[in-house]
Amino acid sequence: DQSVGGGGFSGGGFGDAFSDIFGDIFGGGGRSRVRKGADLQYNLELTLEDAVSGTTVKIRVPTLKHCTTCSGSGAKPGTSAETCSTCGGHGQVRMQQGFFSVQQTCPNCRGKGTTISDPCNTCHGAGRVKEHKSLSVEVPAGVDNGDRIRLSGEGEAGDASAPSGDLFVQIHVKPHPIFERDNADLYCEVPISIVTAALGGELEVPSLEGRLNLKIPAGTQTHKQFRMRGKGVKPVRGGPIGDLICRIVVETPVKLSAEQKQLLEQFAQSMDKAGKKHSPNENSWIDSMKKFFEDMKS
Ligand SMILES: [Zn+2]
Ligand SMILES: [Zn+2]
Incomplete structure (x- = not known):
């Protein structure tokens, strides 16, 4: 597990991806309705021996799963998400600007088409919760510092109909004593x-x-x-x-x-x-030093 590699998620990776998704739901602003899951990066530390001969490493990665409390709806059990009254569920609204009619992301539901008046306590209305899953990573023999292994679809879960992101395992080889x-x-x-x-x-x-x-x-x-x-x-x-x-x-x-x-x-x-024959380098060096000082005098 962790002790094998001593690796972990880099600061920018998971944290940003996670807050992005919540930002969207709670008022980040006008993104499209369906989002592909974010790519994640895992930093895997290996010994030189493991990098050279290849190995299988179990890693724990954070992921987003459907909230079981609200079955993914984001609404408190017994209540449900309501169709947005501003856009009628379309997620888009038409705004009149002078002669032009412009289509915009609905400011009330932020493009979701639904609103939650009573959010679920477990997921705070997101419909998804953070969880950890274990993955087995096959590290091929001969990998080196900076190599990346791509695990397709093992990144962050996307919106319901969107694909998950990918997980990139970045190899870091520890310095070897010899x-x-x-x-x-x-x-x-x-x-x-x-x-x-x-x-x-x-x-x-x-x-x-x-x-x-x-x-x-x-x-x-x-x-x-x-x-x-x-x-x-x-x-x-x-x-x-x-x-x-x-x-x-x-x-x-x-x-x-x-x-x-x-x-x-x-x-x-x-x-x-x-x-002079036993120390040829030393003697030729002494000779050239002598010549150097003689040239300086003349
Ligand atoms: Zn929930
Ligand atoms: Zn709306």
């Missing part, structure tokens, strides 16, 4: 130690289908991306399954012990003896 989605591709950041980065190794990375092995070649740098083909998302509108892209971030070790610091200093001395 994966970021970009259309069919999934991205995942993988921190590795300087040792694994330098020597290479094999590690486990997560995918939505389970664990995968990722081989890290020796000499891997930060921001290097490894693409796992076909481990992404199958898009809801068709097309090839995307990839899982692992972005490497080399982690600088912190909170070192005295022994570890000493080992790193020994390591640094060994690096210095060997010249």
Whole structure:
């Protein structure tokens, strides 16, 4: 139910539709006699896993139903709606304006053709009451943020002879702690130690289908991306399954012990003896910085 998605109706949706209908009956003003029901929007929150694999979600939606107290007439039981005396039940009146005869919505019954002198206490004369109904929404596999599922005729009830509106279920995918989605591709950041980065190794990375092995070649740098083909998302509108892209971030070790610091200093001395070849990026950067300052002097 609600706990599944944590979704709900957006502020503008139901409230406006509901008050519109009452506005019409109680003096909103000149609309046509028969109204189609209003469209509704339901905001459905999904986890990335559910959006990718598809799911069925039960939602509760507000709706308007015929009032059982007055059987939908809007009049207090024992009384009935009367034919409007101003328009004789036509809902329209002819007004003489100079030479012209103009047809207008009847100001007395607002186009309904009937008036209620003793309104029903349950529905206050509307003939309909607010209720909730449960609906099962089939969410197809591969939906993404912003996709809308249309449930035809599940919106607000219309006037007696008019069709109901539609219900639009708007998908909101919650942020995932590991994966970021970009259309069919999934991205995942993988921190590795300087040792694994330098020597290479094999590690486990997560995918939505389970664990995968990722081989890290020796000499891997930060921001290097490894693409796992076909481990992404199958898009809801068709097309090839995307990839899982692992972005490497080399982690600088912190909170070192005295022994570890000493080992790193020994390591640094060994690096210095060997010249520039172990840190090509750092050394080319230092060279271009030197050149920059020399150019400035001359
Ligand atoms: Zn009623
Ligand atoms: Zn009238």
